[in-house]
Amino acid sequence: MADYLRIGEVAQAVGVSVDTLRRWERDGRVRFERVNNRRVLPTDRLAALAASVPAPAGSGSSARNHLTGVVVDVRRDGVMAQVELSCGEFRVVSLMSREAADELGLAAGVRATAVIKATNVVVET
Incomplete structure (x- = not known):
């Protein structure tokens, strides 16, 4: 399913x-x-x-967040992949190598965690 x-x-x-x-x-x-x-x-x-779900007023984030959610879209080209996650009130988009996205098995519907530190986003499964 x-x-x-x-x-x-x-x-x-x-x-x-x-x-x-x-x-x-x-x-x-x-x-x-x-x-x-x-x-x-x-x-x-x-x-x-x-x-369609508005973010709550006054919501913010800090460095070193671990946001667990569901992959809603993966766009791959020859070298890179753009991965979009829906993590509660947050939408997270990560750019990574296509090879990394393939190795992680990232596709719509896969549960994943975005690990955010400064300007880098690492996606874990």
Whole structure:
């Protein structure tokens, strides 16, 4: 079920509770599919949902953050890869070698952690 995220994974990725997501579904803000009677969201719809969630007022970050989330997009070319993660209220984009992205198995729907120190972002799985 790598093409889908369970409702709990979606909640963690966008930084809201499962109850909030259920309420949003009732209100028509999000539409979950059902697989084996469980609410799931196709990974390709996570980025749009995450973008619709406003960051809380006064949120900030400090150096040496470890932000766990879900990969929502990977763009590869001959040498480089751009990896986008949805980590709660944060969207993190990392540029790395294509080889590194391939070795980590980074693809939409994969859980990963962005380790941020100064201006460098290292992605761990």
